[in-house]
Amino acid sequence: MHIYERPRDLETALALLAEGDWQVMAGGTDIYPARVDRPLERPLLDITAIEALHGIEETGEGYRLGACLRWSELRDRPLPPIFDGLRKAAATIGGRQIQNRATLGGNLCNASPAADGIPVLMALEAVVELRSLRGVRRIPLVDFVRGNRCTALAPDELLTAVLLPRPRGRSRTTFLKLGSRAHLVISITMIALALDCDPAGRILRAGVAVGACAPTARRLPLLESRLLGRDLAEPLATAVDTAVLAPLAPIDDIRGTAAYRRRATLVLLRRGLAELATPLRGAA
Amino acid sequence: MVAGPGGLRFVLNGRPVRSRAPAGARLAQVLREEFGLTGTKIGCDAGDCGACTVLLDGAQVCACLVPVGQIEGGRVVTVEGLAEKNGLDRLQRAFLITGAAQCGICTPGMLMAAADLLARRPSPDETEVRDAIGGVLCRCTGYRKIVEAVLLAASDRPLPTEPDGRMGARRIRLDGPDKVAGRAAFGADRRPREALELRLVRSPHHRARFGIGDLEGFRARHPGILRILTAADIPGRNGFGIYPDLKDQPVLAAGEVRHRGEPVLALVGTPEAVRKVDPEELPIAWEPLPPVFGIEAALAPDAPVVHAGRPDNVLIEGRVRRGEVETALRGSAVRAEIAVETSFVEHAYIEPEAGFAVRRGDSIEIFATTQAPYMDREEVAAVLGIPAERVRIVPSACGGGFGGKLDVSVQPILAVAAWLLDRPVRTVWSRPESMAASTKRHPARIRAEAGADTEGRLTGFRFHGDFDTGAYASWGPTVAQRVPVHATGPYRLRAALCTTRGIYTNGPPAGAFRGFGVPQAAIAHEALMDMLADRLGMDRLEFRLANALRPGDVTHCGQRLGDGVALAACLERLRPIWREERDRLAAGRGREGPLRRGLGIACMWYGLGNTSMSNPSTMEVGLSQEGRLTLYNGAVDIGQGSATIMVQLCAEALGLPMELFDQVLGDTARTRDAGKTSASRQTLVSGNAARLAGLDLRRQILRLANAGPDAELRLEGSLLEVREGGRLREIDLRRLVPGEGGEVLRGIGSWDPPTEPLDADGQGVPYASYGFAAQMALVEVDLELGTTRPLRIWAAHDVGRAVNPTLVEGQIEGGIAQGIGLALMEEFVPGRNENLHDYLIPTVGDVPEIEIHLIEEGDPLGPFGAKGVGEPALIPTAPAILNAIADATGVRPGRVPVTPDRLLAALAAAKVQG
């Protein structure tokens, strides 16, 4: 008989993880498609019944998003502007039936190069919280995602939450994704922008990340530094040129060529910046 | 927590239930196998198609991705729970009246996704509807009628009632109620109790030799596997194929495989045992060989040989020649030349191949998804080495075919297994299996040239197309013969030379796919028409109209066309729209930024039925003592609607209402041969047979009543009234002596389109009747990203007469959606995108508004003037879109699909910038 556990509290889950080899399962939307022709072999540890892994919380330092937060919640709940980019990503992850099950934590732990959540959260300088019976670790998402489907997660650890630092001013975020059709699109390339501005519109912090153009999503430090101190009202797109793409290493694949990915990324970056330059709406 | 002794509890369609399935089992499988709720369909088992969509606690989810362990205490609603007992709810009825279900395999998923929306947003707008059903793929409808149905259901308007009538009436499809209720039985929906399961072990290599080791030892280590079949076990001929002399595709490969996914072994045993096997564990010693990919490689002088008998890898050549093309071209005022290259295209029907076989004494019975029951019967008989009379094929509801279910798939191997083990055997292919093993659209490499004189009249046309037929012949010869006959487009010419070749490679077998190569060829001829018109400074529509074939014209095959050629009417109908849109575009030029709009037009013609070959159809209609009519209809309805229109036509000829009809569909033991559902032939050929069967029965009734041809019939239970002028005759059917099957009268009708053989130059009468069409596409190209978005499509189709306009529109909309896929996104690469995640077909958001104009001038040969539209629907779409891209950008991409990266590269090469 195939083993399947669905504990209600975190301690039980961590205790089980400490003892044996488990496949952690949240929404299952990455796990099941990978086994179309094969049965599941490893014992499953279903973490979706654990209350502590759900919900969005505002904390002293910023926001805490439970690992089992579903994309549909990010998409449909009214949330402050810091979540605009995440909401746009949420709305394009599969169709509604995927968004109703798939989780944020699963997207990060699966660590596909085309995972839409990763660049958005990188641009926001998100930190992930990892727990095991041994204790808690908090590491920046950039360090957590190590490669194509490779993370810093230890076998006995769960990703329990994603922590977003409080923005340093007004937050403006967006996400643009390019695919070959309207729905159910896996990105050819995607960009995420997160700008914190002072009340006058001067950029105090800039986070820029690109997905599907390297084994993992990459931040673009040169572009970020060029944006610092600029005014939102300026034509920011001029900060974008091929030099800023240095961290990327796109490949030719069935969705597009490497050269195309570079060109399209430049276009998306310019369009994303133009979009954020439109008048401010509310604060966060 | 394994499902405890009491099982997992949840509420299913309002009833508390317990499941004993393991907690990690997929909900879709549990619903189907444990609860028998086969209304929830499995199209991919991977979240990509949405056919399995159900409501979980009110929200739509893919049942194939939800472990039952997660629904403990939850509420699940499936399509079976949508309506009260036996009734249909408003949403289901809206699907019926709008014609939103064709093959019906996506319908349950669509309904559930829409139900989720309507519960959240009782009055949604169109964008919300698209968003709600964006995760469910439909390959048949083009989504237009589905969106319309959801909006209709959400409105406070009363649902329109179904019109009465027969010929020409928008009747609800007869198989519709079962489809929207989730009751229709597709290939995977039925299984005999105690059926064994069969699973094919397939080649992971494109080309290889192999040896098989100790299978007995393997079997001994895997209890539950009862038998492992190899090529040596095939009792009869280990080969199948469309042409009698080309049975080159083995049921199980013998020592050598020629494409990835080719079956090598068949495991037969309990479902649990066969599903558990990891194919890599099997004792197969592979010796991979260098594969031949693509036409160029296959034609290289030192190319590996795919089939020993064809040292040059050329399967077949086709040719049509008329007049002196060289002279005609040389004498032209303007000339244009074009090269086009297309890709493998996957049918991507949402229902993967499935079925079961049962041996009954010395006969075999097969229930499976198919487009061609009578061809299946021949193939199975030969593979078993028994006479065809001992094979019975019972087609399941067919969840989409488009040509891909014309070749046998599961049938021969199921028959072999059930025959040898004398137990019922079932199989369901997974999505990756289906995509690796099924046939594809032929990739084409085309060069064409055309000329025109100063008056804008076409002169000569030269065409050569090489078609990659993959590892096996399948329908390759049909493509090679059909293309030269159509390659010029529907135009008058002085001279033409059209040649083709079918080339063997180690790609997947390329077979029949909506249009048999004609859609690829149309891309070339329609590009040429634009180029010539531009060079002459003529309007592109007017140039086509000036050259359009008309009644009485002679084609490049030397065939003089009769009436029923309404291409000019199609173009004339589009003309005002064309002018208006052209002017609007011209006015907007220069203000677009990176988004550039373009308008394209394209024409097509399509010969209905087989090329210069007899392809008869026979139908019967019986009248019982109780006063019920039964149409014995051997034409398989693959979603296009033949199960409905055959009754419409028969009823029209007979003069009695459709409501009195029952049907026996496509069962080779109970219906006559109506040929295959292909070549857009069913309306014309089987439609005539149905009409003639109705007329035959009518004649018998009139004779009994001694009445003349204009008498009116009425049937009240067993009382048949024949009224003529003031005279009324009553026939009590209970007084008549019942014959076959308890019927008192039976009418029969047969029809075969009159064609004539083609000579070595392709001169003759290839088809009795042709469909014509013109379509226009308005697109928007993003010059910076290379993306293309169709904004609107107009389609004018010469359908003779629409037997059922709703069904005709459905065919056109669905064909257009497939044309959009062909033009912009679909490209199958063996081993790379054998799933619906990476192989992209249009979603609801990719199909724009479609405006349809039906041209009904009547076809002299068609039943009540009707002719087919299945393939014509798709053919002009890709050319119109490509012409629109060229109009928008001035660049004409030579490679299809025009993916964003290809278009951007082409724009960069031509230095077009936003």
Ligand SMILES: Cc1cc2nc3c(=O)[nH]c(=O)nc-3n(C[C@H](O)[C@H](O)[C@H](O)COP(=O)(O)OP(=O)(O)OC[C@H]3O[C@@H](n4cnc5c(N)ncnc54)[C@H](O)[C@@H]3O)c2cc1C
């Ligand atoms: C049709 C379809 C379309 C899709 N489209 C997109 C798309 O457009 N963009 C995109 O980014 N993704 C897409 N996905 C992928 C997938 O839906 C997302 O990555 C999703 O967020 C995964 O979440 P999950 O909860 O379902 O993960 P699961 O499948 O449950 O888990 C994924 C992996 O993460 C591990 N894991 C999950 N949660 C934890 C945790 N808290 N701690 C430790 N390990 C954990 C699991 O062990 C597993 O290895 C699509 C999937 C499908 C089926």
Ligand code: FES
């Ligand atoms: S079967 Fe579940 S999405 Fe295709």
Ligand code: FES
């Ligand atoms: S009707 Fe939608 S797939 Fe056939």
